[in-house]
Amino acid sequence: MIDAPFEQFEQRGFCIVPASSATTLDALRMHIRDVAVRLIGAPAGDVDVDLNTLHDHFSSSDESAKFRLDLTKAMLEGKDISAEVFAAFGDYLPKLVGNDVLSQRVPNVVFQPPGDPHPTELHRDAPANSPYEVVVWLPLVDCFGTKSMYLLDRDSSEEALSTYRRNPDDRGAFQAVLGQRSVQLSVPYGSALFFWPALFHGSVVNTEGESRISLNTRFKNLFAPLGMKDPFRYFSILHTSPLTRMGMQFEREET
């Protein structure tokens, strides 16, 4: 059963998988909730309610944007968030990236209060990111409808790209592909969306009346080809296999 999502991943460029360690994921979400309520000076209650109603504490986009930046920094104090994400989905991720793993040093936090006029614009990560990475999009609340994100699968992303290349000035044709082929994803808390960085994706204004808060982070094999982004700024080693450690020591000492 573990292999089943990867057939879809290879065909469509994405899959949604349940956490293999719900305990690790719950602890991670609790940590982020605790940091969030500390930053806004609110008491902690039910974790799901606290996160879904985060928007109640902000009166402007600027305030919520500042909160997002503060949360990104504060959640990392004494905690390797990407390592926790990898552990929570540890039955799956090694099958994509192997046992010698680079992880994104600072995961991105996305906070989209209802009605916030700044959703994530349509884009794709690769290039400049390496096409050998996997993006893990981890909702900390149930994400559905406009509270979630959309993407174009492999075929649709390819079609969108070729439409753009044929007619770079024809925004209407590109929008038509986007309108017809984009998939609005429902990803419940407890699961993660894995997607290939060459897929087009984005989000729309959240009209669901609840806050969307999610993380996204990236993993790749230590020896996979690099993208244009400097690996030393964006990645650090998460795991190495015993064999890799032996090989690298050999190279240092004997070559």
Next chain:
Amino acid sequence: MSKRRYLGVTLTYASMINPEPGIKRAPTAAEQVRALANAATRHGGVLLERVATARQNEGLDEDVLQLILSVGAEAIILFTLDALRRGYRIDAGLLTKMWEETGRIDLLIEDVRLTDEASFRNYLAMVGAMNEVRERDTSEGWHEVITKWDNS
């Protein structure tokens, strides 16, 4: 308590305009020294007056090891790891020698602080792997592998 004495390493960029994707202008030497001094202070140290300078893609001269001794540096702070880059390769040998002389290396742009043997070894492994990967990625042999890959 005396403050940790940092030797700063700046980088002279090959081009001041668009030194890398997304960056409009390279920082000048004076700007880099100010940033290094602020960072050294933030981490409980002080930047020494003498600063070593590397040239982009040419790396840092091994004379820096003598400089470390002569100024009594207890730590190194590089503006960026790129100061140790020669072409595609980071000079892992010089990085190791600098570590052995001081036991503390900070990298400002990369926001990395190597403070113990474990953190240094882990970082050195990454440097070694990235050197190999970059060399392979740019080789003709690798290009041939990718273009002839049979997905079936």
